[in-house]
Amino acid sequence: MKQIFLLFSTVLAAYTLQAQTRKVVADKIIGVVGDKIILHSDIRNSIMDAQRQGQTMPENPECFVMAQALAQKALVLQAEKDSLAVSEEEIEAMLDNQIRQFIGMYGTKDALEQIAGRTVYQIKEDFRQSFRERKQAELMRNKIVSNIKITPTEVKEYYDKIPVDSLNFWESELEVGEIVMYPKASRDLELYAIEELNDFKKQVENGKQKFETLASLYTDDPGSKNTGGMYQVNRTERQMDPTFIANAFRLREGQISPVFKSRFGYHIIQMVNRAGDDATVRHILKIPTITETEINAVIAKMDSVRSRLVAGDFDFGAAVAKYSEAEDSKFTGGMRQCGSGTTFCAIDQFDKELVLSLKDLKAGDYSKPLAYTDERGKKAVRIIYLKTRTEPHRENLKDDYNRVAERAIEEKKAEAIEKWFQAKIPTFHLVIDKQFATCPQLGEWMQNITKNQ
Structure with missing residues (x-):
């Protein structure tokens, strides 16, 4: 049981697009915690997602993932009782980030919607509840361990229990x-870079060249050279250069910006498509010769x-x-x-x-x-x-105290979470499908199934 809670944060990650939007022909409720239900499709999709991402799963993956799902539902249920609120702005930001990742995978917003068979709005709604529950569970877990501290004595006790041949090297x-x-760069070389970009802009606007062709041949940005200068951007993204973002979101679809300077060099941007604060753009960067x-x-x-x-x-x-x-x-x-x-x-x-x-x-x-x-x-x-x-x-307390202390406190937190579950599981209304009756990971859950179902 301890292993389940130690790994809680690493499993049940966001579903892939195909799994989340897949139409399920036959489904059934296989678990209930309080008023929270678990569908068989939830378990199947999580396993398939893990396999696609190359994660190693145990021999009985359905048992393992079911234990994770029950734990998450329990944490969500308690988070609601404790009024641990997740703001709509936070959920929306998480959803926007997921959509940007999908657009990055499939190239454009149109390609994403075509593959999913759904609009971006519908895709976000498909994910909204699972994202909310994941965040609620995280908040509840953080509350459980918020007061966990560790002393140097406890760190030493943790270290002393590690066999010498098991210490990290x-x-x-x-x-x-x-x-x-x-x-x-000298002003003359800056002017030369500006002239180059103005010439590229004219070639595209006159129909002599495609923007992506010129970007692949001439951009000084190694990160987008192989994609024809393409980037997925969001108006609120703080990691992007603010000058780049400002110039991008002034553009209509298909329009090319004037030459402008950012902290990276000189650019022109072409707006490919835009949906609210999200956009797909292409750009050409020229860094004046030094x-x-x-x-x-x-x-x-x-x-x-x-x-x-x-x-x-x-x-x-x-x-x-x-x-x-x-x-x-x-x-x-x-x-x-x-x-x-x-x-x-x-x-x-x-x-x-x-x-x-x-x-x-x-x-x-x-x-x-x-x-x-x-x-x-x-x-x-x-x-x-x-x-x-x-x-x-070989690892020792003199040179590696912080590393050892970090592992020690994580173990202490895992033990606190385990104790929390041991105390809370008997208080929940529980329904678990009989197919999981022999799962070793579900021993404590099965012992507390609500009678007279």
Whole structure:
């Protein structure tokens, strides 16, 4: 039973489009928790979704998924009793994000609606209840564990129970920071990029070329080169450049924007189609050429910054805040992030140029200013800061306390959730189909089936 609750958040993910919109010829109610019902199709669809996504399922997947479904319904029922409300705005945002993912899979809104046999509005309504219940269950789970804390003594007790040969082995890891500056192109080269884009715009509007053909051949955006410059965008999406979004949503379908500048370079956008705050667009990006003259000027400026860092005039965080032009620096303090928000990274998580630059650095060192090309193809100059470097080692509390503590508190939370279910299951009105009578995962549920059904 404990394994079921430990894995609760990883199962019963959003249904795929085909499963959610599939018409079920024959269906039946196979479970009831309070006034919440579970259909056989819910279980079948969840299993098929997991298989499509390449997830490994146990030998008795229906039993396993049924246990997850019962747990979710119980959490939803209690969330309603405890008045844990989910706002319509939050559900709508989740649905919009799902629709954007589907459009990304199928290319356009029209293609999505054709494959689904339903409008975007109908697809969203198909998902609305399942999304609401998933969020309610999450809120209830968070409430159950909200007061769970862990002490250093408990962490040590958890660690001491792990057999030595079962302790994790960690390869060498590094904490690396960067101060990044972008050389500015000369005005002549900026004007040349603008002229190129104006010429592309005329070619499309005169019918001489298709926009997607020109994007595939000439865009400097590697992320959309193979899709003819296509992106799915949403007016409210904060991760997108605001200038790009503003110019996109001024357009009618088929219209091409004037040339404009964003933080990435110069663009033209073609509106493919639009539905409210969602749109499919194509764009061509031109990044004006950066010459050695501009690069060397930035290297000289950053060499001065490095000298002040080495002299201790200010610390790395202050230098990042004052000089770094990397977009994510203000959120990370210039430190590279790897995995779930951790700053400890394996060497193979860095680009090759950075790896070579780290070779001769010791913990606390700053590299000389180094010219490189970033993941968007822009020329840049950076100073690399090696904060720490660990040696390969067997897990221990001195070096890996935070990792061990994270696992320990997750186990403590799982135990709290399990105790909650043990106390609550007998209080629910329960109906479970006889086909699940032999499921080992449902032992406690089956013992508490409401009598005289």
